[in-house]
Amino acid sequence: MxxxxxxxxxxxxxxxxxxxxxxxxxxxxxxxxxxxxxxxxxxxxxxxxxxxxxxxxxxxxxxxxxxxxxxxxxxxxxxxxxxxxxxxxxxxxxxxxxxxxxxxxxxxxxxxxxxxxxxxxxxxxxxxxxxxxxxxxxxxxxxxxxxxxxxxxxxxxxxxxxxxxxxxxxxxxxxxxxxxxxxxxxxxxxxxxxxxxxWEEPLLTANYELQNLLLQKLSSLPQTGSQPQTLQTRIYNHLLANSYLGVSSLDAMAANFNISPRSLQRKLKEEGVKYQDIADAVRRSLAVYYISSGNYPLKDISWMLGYNELSAFTRAFKRWTGSTPMSYQSL
CATH class of the missing domain: 3.90.1520 (H-NOX domain)
Structure with missing residues (x-):
């Protein structure tokens, strides 16, 4: 309790x-x-x-x-x-x-x-x-x-x-x-x-280990206490905390914050950022974090980030970092 x-x-x-x-x-x-x-x-x-x-x-x-x-x-x-x-x-x-x-x-x-x-x-x-x-x-x-x-x-x-x-x-x-x-x-x-x-589906223990890795990253976030945060920071933290089945859409995020998608976009525009920018920042941060751990196949990581195909994850990662996940993994 x-x-x-x-x-x-x-x-x-x-x-x-x-x-x-x-x-x-x-x-x-x-x-x-x-x-x-x-x-x-x-x-x-x-x-x-x-x-x-x-x-x-x-x-x-x-x-x-x-x-x-x-x-x-x-x-x-x-x-x-x-x-x-x-x-x-x-x-x-x-x-x-x-x-x-x-x-x-x-x-x-x-x-x-x-x-x-x-x-x-x-x-x-x-x-x-x-x-x-x-x-x-x-x-x-x-x-x-x-x-x-x-x-x-x-x-x-x-x-x-x-x-x-x-x-x-x-x-x-x-x-x-x-x-x-x-x-x-x-x-x-x-x-x-x-x-x-x-009912009889086996538990995916290997993927659960990846989820634990996510929780470790969350525990390393600075504690904000009662101090006010910008909307983009609150959204970033929310997306990060709820990312184990992919990053939420704009509509889902707006609903969770109990405002309309248009109002959410307007408030973010006032802070000089777009929702997609925040979502990509979360995906990039998690991708780098998971790959840097060196313990998980790229296919599992791409699933964790909501990509059905490894090729789609590879294209996104190259757009974020300038290198492919495999190249980054070998660094």
Whole structure:
């Protein structure tokens, strides 16, 4: 729970929220929270944190977008279970048993049929069709994390066959974008359904090592605390943190920042930069970092950066650096 709260605050700061103000409004002592033996966050503090984070970012879908931005955290969860799992099904089964480490407000249940398997969140309290704001945000967060956890296990963007929620979503189009399928309302259910073919898929441990390398790079970034950053810096850091399945499009980035693509382009123009420039800077930085490690095939690196063909990655790398990936690797 402590790590979840700290991650929420970090994401709010990324969205240009002052961490000190967010903590003060939510009754949280950030200095005390960071200590090793910090007292647990109370239910009221967590409720206030969700409410204030959504208000200060002017984003009623804060939990949904927070989950979309939590891919490195999802990879960390994968790291806890991957050592004892050979397949996606085994990994999800282990993950279900670890749900209490993230929240005490619901548990996870896995069910299989001949053609599908489902991941269901079962609340401790039955709220009916009108759960509290904070609980809805938590459900959105967890369901999106499940999708990204599967992405991390397979290095593939997984598309659920169905998503069901007990409440009416406020923005169906945005939920469909993030969930990758149109969510349906069904009383008492918080559920994702996937094709059974994923269940027996072997875990791509070699690619997971590459993801760990990404996390090492992220950990080396300077800590910004509550200091304001330029928009291009916040976008660069966001793209870097969420790049293990390729660099997000302009439209996806704008949606995550809860503004229109045109507004995002205009704000970046005021800072003298284009979105494509930032995206290419992220790809270049990661490409050089991965190649310099000397441990991974160029084909794997090109996949990690979102290129389906090695030739496309080679052309891009030569445009960025003036040399081919193979030539750079031999330096």
């Amino acid at each position: 402590k790590q979840l709260v700290l991650s929420m605050m970090a994401y709010a700061v990324q969205r240009d929220v002052d961490a000190a103000q967010l903590c003060k409004l939510s009754g949280i002592d950030l200095t005390a929270l960071k200590k090793k033996n910090a007292a647990p966050v109370t239910a009221q503090q967590l409720q206030d944190l969700w409410l204030n984070a959504g208000r200060l970012t002017n984003d009623p879908l804060f939990g949904l977008h927070f989950g979309e931005a939590l891919q490195p955290a999802a990879l960390g969860i994968v790291g806890e279970i991957i050592q004892s799992s050979a397949t996606v099904g085994e990994a999800l089964t282990h993950a279900a048993a670890l749900t209490h480490l993230v929240t005490d407000q619901c548990r996870m249940e896995i069910n299989r049929s001949a053609k599908t398997f489902s991941v269901k969140l079962i609340p401790v309290t039955d709220y009916g069709a009108t759960p509290p704001y904070a609980f809805r945000q938590l459900i959105d967060l967890l369901l999106v994390m499940i999708i990204h956890e599967l992405d991390g296990l397979l290095l593939e963007k997984i598309i659920p066959q169905a998503a069901r929620l007990a409440y009416t979503v406020p923005d169906p189009v945005e939920y469909e974008r993030v969930f990758r399928c149109k969510p349906a309302k069904k009383q008492g259910e918080y559920l994702l359904v996937f094709d059974i073919r994923y």
